[in-house]
Amino acid sequence: MKKVELLSPAGSFDALRSAVQNGCDAVYLGGMMFGARAFANNFDEEELKKAVAYAHIYGVRVFVTVNTLLYEEELETFKEYAIKLQEADVDALIVQDMGAFVLLKELLPDMELHASTQMHIHNHDGILMMKEEGASRVVVPRETTIEEIREYAKLGLDLEVFVQGALCVSYSGQCLMSSQTLQRSGNQGECAQNCRMQYTLEKEENGIRKDVSTKGSYLLSCKDLNTLEEVPRLIEAGIASFKIEGRMKRPEYVALMTSLYRKAIDAYYEKKEFHVDKEMKEEMQKIFHRGFTKGHLFHQMGSALMNPVRPNHIGIEIGIVENVHKGKMTIRLHHDLAQGDGIRILSKKEDAGFCANRIYKNGLLVNKAYANDRIQMDVNTYVEKGSKVLKTSDVVQLENLRQSFEKGKRKVEITGQFSMHIGQHPLLVVEDGIHKVEIASECVCELARKTALDPDRIQTQLRKTNDTPFIFKDITLDTDIQGIFPISELNRMRRDALNKLEELRKNVNGNRRVQTPKFTCLPVQNRQELLVVVSTQKQYEVCKEMGITNIYVENEALYHQLHQIDEHVYKREARVMKEDYEPYTMIQENGGMHHMKHGIGDTSLNITNSLSAGFAFSHGLDIVTLSIEHDENSIKNLCDGFEKHFHQKGNFALQVYGHVELMLSEYCPVNACIKDNNKQNCALCRGNTRYSLRDIKGHRYPLMNDIHCRMHLLSEEPIKNYKDISKYKQLGITSFLCVFTIEDETECRNVLHDLLEVYHA
Structure with a gap:
């Protein structure tokens, strides 16, 4: 059995050193461009060369993230950047964009390529497609279960799996929340972390809205993944690489997590017992956690997966405030506290966080206090008697972890x-x-x-x-x-x-080739279509009444019902697809292109450049719908670029109406907040009851759940760009997409009336 790789994050050179010195086999990091962590301390050209050389001395491989979507105007810059990464002797590139993947395969034929979790490869078809395309590995979504990993591992492509760190509530690469609400695209590395913000669950029945009582208000905030106890099961599932999340984390965090997983992995291969004891758990909790979960890997749901109370670092509880008097608070400790430790006082009004600069014991200043001591500390903010005291940083722990990589112990x-x-x-x-x-x-x-x-x-x-x-x-x-x-x-x-x-x-990789890219695309037949997606029987009836012929149905029960009575409808496949595809469908995920002969590509394929479009056409799509994140300039650039690269025009569609799907999640806030059980199909979202999430500014985001109990979080208002159809046609768009989700028949009829009037003008 090939030994599993331990892959650690490096958001800075110190973090890279901490990973290497604490036993990682590989690191992943970002350069100055095209990385999904735009706000990390990414590496410039000289720092990158230094980092690669340092890692290679210790036999550690270096993977660089180029896992953002590329727009047409970025392709030339991306080519130059990729060549520099190869010259720096980077071992592999982690890629999201299919166009970028195609370009790199042609440009740098000797470079190892990994399919990022942002690429949304989550099924057999997707893995087999990437294997055929020349990927060395796939980073599977965090939503993948251990049973699925066992099956995918048999397909002969290395699987990289997140085992530790922050969880996104939405499928990666499929989240538009930050982009659509704050104009900061997660697909461009600028995620504003809307999932760590406050929301109220709202229930609507018969036109009356009511707030649902919940344990906390951070209803989309996940706990942190921690599978240290499950290392043997994960190795035996066939994983090639254990990935620790954390390019935004401090070097000490990287040091601790790398060293612990190193010990657990080595113990497995040496046939020794590895036990995660109380002390080890506390070390992990002190360095950073929002509560720990084993995640979707091990089927955790509801409160086992989420922390709605606080979205930030919790630390460990070390005492209780016994009294507050004349600017001092008395605390009874049940853990040690040292001068310089970070603490947080939990309060119903507002938490108070500060550094433990002055600690009084028996009226005297001390630099350390111990469990069962009663101490006093200065306080200049509101603190309640009975409040819990948390330690959020530990100076002794941090110093020990710094020493672990500053002394250079690895040989x-x-x-x-x-x-x-x-x-x-x-x-x-x-x-x-x-x-x-x-x-x-x-x-x-x-x-x-x-x-x-x-x-x-x-x-x-x-x-x-x-x-x-x-x-x-x-x-x-x-x-x-x-x-x-x-x-x-x-x-x-x-x-x-x-x-x-x-x-x-x-220098590990020697002289690798740089070639002039040659791109091919199958002939594209001219198509001009109006494509309409429906979710309900009423919507379908309105579409049929108004003469719409290209109707796509995502609701599986409705589709089969209509299909059985020979209604002329097509299937809009799920965005997370675990089943077999229909012969002619609208696909929403990359794996759908594996066996596709004819079909439609939806917005979630994230088509932002001519090369990703060419890939889609060459893999059986007749019409490709562009990403929802385009503007007029990028649309024109893509259409022009496609004609330049492939000497033909493309059949491009654009969504001109619909509530945008902001998040797609295996987590259901309705079940979690109301029932919090570990069973799906609770039926709370069925019938006439509608649920929404409302943010602190009063914006309301409707919730839809599908037959698989996945949450679809929709935009507050639908996009209504159909008035610009004539302008889009001039830019190169040939077809137009209208998506109905929560609209009633009156809304549906009004939209189609206005849309058809413009479309046929």
């Missing part, structure tokens, strides 16, 4: 052979299993007149490698027992050998 094992014969030039040979370095001395070994050079002294001098990344596992000596040789020269030979070996280890 590369090497072997050495030293030969020294009278009248000859001594020779030192050093090997690391890949490289071989030979250093011959300019000095000659002489016959000792008094004391010969002792073999033990030679061993001692050669093993002085503490200030290097290396340690000798074995040194073989072949020396004349009466020979003498300068110790200073022996030390120089050792230094030169190790320096040369270090330089050799920095």
Whole structure:
């Protein structure tokens, strides 16, 4: 069995050092462009070269994220950037955009490519398609279960799986919440984390709205994934790479999580028991957590998955406020507290957070207090008696973790052979299993007149490698027992050998090719269609009444009902697809292109450039709907770019009406807030009851649940761009998409009346 890779995040050079020194096998990081963490301390060109060289010395691979969507005007810049990444000896690129993937495959044929979780590859078809396209691995969604991983692992493509860190409530690559509400696109690395904001669950019956009482108001905020206890099961499921999330986290967090998963993985292969004890749990809780969950991997739902009370770091509880008097609060501790620790006082009104600068015990200032001590601290904000006291940072822990990577404890094992014969030039040979370095001395070994050079002294001098990344596992000596040789020269030979070996280890991938991309696209037949998606029987009847012929139905029960009575409808497949596809459908996920002969591509394919469009047409789509995130300029650039690259016009559709699907989630806030059980199909969302989430500004986001109990969070207002149809036609759009979700028949009829009037003008 191939040993599982431990993959750690590196949002800064210190984080990279902490990952490497604490035992990772690979790191992933972002450069200055095209990464999904635009606000991390990403690496510029020189820092990246330094980071790659540092990691390679220790045998650690470096993956760079280029996992944003590319727009047409970015393609040339992206090409230049990708070439620089290859020149920096980066080991692999993590890619979201299918156009970027196609471009990289042509441009850098020797570069290893990984399909990002942002690519939304979540089924057999998607994995097989990426395998055929030349991907080395797929980063599966966080929503993937361990049973699915076991099946996917049999398909012969490496799977990378998140095992630790923050969870997104929505499927990655399918979240438009930040983009549509705050104009910060998650698909451009600018996510504003709407899921960590406050919401009220609202219920509407017979036109009357009521707030639903909930435990907290952070109804979309997930706990942090932690599967440390499940490492054996995860390895045995066939995972190739364990991924720790955290490019926005501090180096100490990376150090701790990397070291713990390293120990757990090594224990498994050494057939030793690894137990996550109370102390270990507290170490993880102190460094960062929002509560821990085993996530969708192990079918956790409701309160086991979510933390609606607080969206930020919780730390550990260390005491209770017993009294507040004259600017001081008295706390009874049940954990140690040191000067400089971060603490938070929980309050019904507002939490108070500060650093423990002054700690009083028996009226005297102390720098540390212990469990069961009663202490006083200064307080200049509102604090209630009985409030819980949390420790959110621990100065001793942080210092120990800093030492773990600043001292450079990780060593590369090497072997050495030293030969020294009278009248000859001594020779030192050093090997690391890949490289071989030979250093011959300019000095000659002489016959000792008094004391010969002792073999033990030679061993001692050669093993002085503490200030290097290396340690000798074995040194073989072949020396004349009466020979003498300068110790200073022996030390120089050792230094030169190790320096040369270090330089050799920095470049792993050698000279890789850069080629001129050649793109092909199957002939595209001209199509001009009005495509309408319906969700209810009433909507379908209005469409039929108004002469709409291209009707697509996502509601599975309604589709089968209409299909059985020979109604002329097509299937709009689910955005998360685990079943087989119908012969002619509208697809919403990349895997749908694997066996597609004819079909329609929906907005969720994230088509933002001509190359991703060309890929879609070449994989059986007749019409490709562009991403909802386009503006007029990017639409024109894409259409022009397509004609330039493929010498033909494309059949492009644009959604001109509909409530935008802002989030798609396996989590259901209705069930979680009202029932909080671990069973699906609770039926709360059935019938005439409608639910919405309302934010603190009063914006209301309707909730829809499908047959699989997935949550579809919709935009407050529908987009209504059909008045600009003539303008879009001039830009190169040939077809138009209208999506009905929560509209009643009157709204549906009014929209179609206005839309048809413009469409046929």
